Amino acid sequence: MKLGMPRFDQARVLVLGDIMLDRYWQGDASRISPEAPVPVVRVEQINDRPGGAGNVALNIAALGCGSTLLGYTGDDEMADALQATLTGAGVECSFERVPESPTITKLRVISRHQQLIRLDFEEQSMAVNAPNLMPALEKHLGSCGALILSDYAKGTLADPQPLIAAAKAAGVPVLVDPKGADFDRYRGATLLTPNLSEFEAIVGHCENEQVLVERGKALMHSLDLKALLVTRGEHGMTLLRPDADELHLPARAREVFDVTGAGDTVIAVLAASLAGGAAMADAVALANLAASIVVAKLGTAAISAPELRRAVQAEQGTERGAMSREQLAIAIADARSHGEKVVFTNGCFDIIHAGHVTYLEQARKLGDRLVVAVNDDDSVRRLKGDGRPVNPIDRRVAVLAGLEAVDWVVSFDEDTPRSLLETLHPDILVKGGDYGDKRDVVGWEIVESYGGQVQVLSLVENVSTTSILNRMQNNGDS
Known part of the structure; x- marks a missing residue:
């Protein structure tokens, strides 16, 4: 398979899903509190990073592709911090701010590279009480080449069917990073990208590739999908399509330091590649290559277009x-x-x-x-x-x-x-x-x-x- 770089600079991807803020408080913990047997952390550094669908949008922007993010946030300082970070990275933010509900925030207290505690700020009722996202979606569909539904089970995509129908009517492919045990909610999507654990939670344990392919094709048929991509960790990826032979791509990473955010990178590269004119198989191959780069980095990381391009050139023997x-x-x-x-x-x-x-x-x-x-x-x-x-x-x-x-x-x-x-x-x-x-x-x-x-x-x-x-x-x- 000869890989080429899609025209990311001429493409735009719309990301719709659960928007979160990952906040990190870091400092030295050199003593125990006299009030309780817990360490006292002297906070010296505060870092804010987009999480959930925000990280997917950030990955797309890093590729040089147009990136628009749509979803719910609170009307608070956390939403302001998210918007400032994302806008600075080239992401167009279209937040539906919900008063009286906090922006979903995960606060981690870290000392000497050790996470001491995580505090979550969220309300499950946010999506229920929020305005409908359909008007905002229809506003942006005409300018994008792909739609990502980034589901983190926080309520934004509790009923994705109207969103999928609107995108299909506009001729825009829909890629879904699914969550939970009910994939029927994503019926009619173009592509689902479950990892192996998520896939087996739906279809049962697959003892070999033949069983995986058979059950995957049955799932595609029942959900009316155009394609199914099962990410399998150290065993690579398997792409299934109704009208083509299965495509097994081996894992390419030589060293794995951190798999955090690898799924976000995969779906981001997939969507950006399709929006940039790549065929499905080529888009998956590029996503597989991108994943091998990201897991060799520490922490949640995005891959840039020059990084991916160098990897493609090295793959083709055309780097130098x-x-x-x-x-x-x-x-x-x-x-x-x-x-x-x-x-x-x-x-x-x-x-x-x-x-x-x-x-x-x-x-x-x-x-x-x-x-x-x-x-x-x-x-x-x-x-x-x-x-x-x-x-x-x-x-x-x-x-x-x-x-x-x-x-x-x-x-x-x-x-x-x-x-x-x-x-x-x-x-x-x-x-x-x-x-x-x-x-x-x-x-x-x-x-x-x-x-x-x-x-x-x-x-x-x-x-x-x-x-x-x-x-x-x-x-x-x-």
């Missing part, structure tokens, strides 16, 4: 270094989709010297990515004669790939890079040497035909492969 033409085409397409300018140069690079290094550093400064195309051994021999190259293609490629200025190296067997230029369409073609005019550069007309640029850079004087070989030969003769 030597690659095939096919890999290079993928890398350049991804770079271009993110507004990066690609610089291209070519040559034999038989003996890498100071002149080459200076030239490549200058070329790299002209854009964001530098591609170096290298003649293979046969084409060097045709161009330079017998005895060349001195270094075979694998060694030349390895040295070039190790230079800081070089992003990608590709070899070619033709005498000129014309076919590469016709395929890759770099933004700038660079050559170094004694070219009197850019029209002397092979392939200049190809590059300029699609609006690219051609530039000629001067080489370091008195430094060339030929002069180095001549000096070596003269020293040998003497």
Whole structure:
């Protein structure tokens, strides 16, 4: 499966669900209270973090995707703190504030990395006494590419059917992170993302993958779902669809430090990817990759688009270094989709010297990515004669790939890079040497035909492969 980055910057996701504030009081506890046998914590630091649906919205914004959060809060200082944090992170907040009810808050008192107590502030009656969310939902549906129902069993999604129906009528996919033992409430959703424990609480223990798939398909049919994604911890994920074979994706994390918030990351990447134009299977693969990054971090953490992009490039072998033409085409397409300018140069690079290094550093400064195309051994021999190259293609490629200025190296067997230029369409073609005019550069007309640029850079004087070989030969003769 070849992964690519969706256009997160052109997508928007609406998150509707239980909004919470995670508040942390941290300080030193060096004595016991004289009033009771409990530690006395001298609070030195207070941290507020969005929890529940707020954390999902935060994950979406971190990807560079438009993020709107809809749900109930109190009309209090906690709601103000939540809105300030989320707005500062790029989340559009559409809170329905409920007077006389506190914003759901989880207060944790921590000393020396140890949680001493958690205090919960919430009223189960908030959603019952709150205004209907349907008008606000319909207001935002037209501008979003996906809807997430983030259920933490706090009452906001006690009856999600009208919400699902409205989204379906608007042609917006509905992704649900379910809670509880009644999945029938989510009937008609596009995708459910239960973890294995939540799934087995509904369908019973699954002793093997065959049973899991059979029961999952039966659940999809009974609930009229388009897809079901079961997250299975160290066993990865299983995607089920009525019209396709099951897709088992292995867990990718090498080290797991903390799984807190991993479910929020999964559904956030899924929704953002679908809203950005990705197919379901590709969206799940990206979510699986994102989860492997998040669980390697401590605490609730969001993954950024650059982090995910680097992981995708590493997965495809397109992050840096030597690659095939096919890999290079993928890398350049991804770079271009993110507004990066690609610089291209070519040559034999038989003996890498100071002149080459200076030239490549200058070329790299002209854009964001530098591609170096290298003649293979046969084409060097045709161009330079017998005895060349001195270094075979694998060694030349390895040295070039190790230079800081070089992003990608590709070899070619033709005498000129014309076919590469016709395929890759770099933004700038660079050559170094004694070219009197850019029209002397092979392939200049190809590059300029699609609006690219051609530039000629001067080489370091008195430094060339030929002069180095001549000096070596003269020293040998003497």
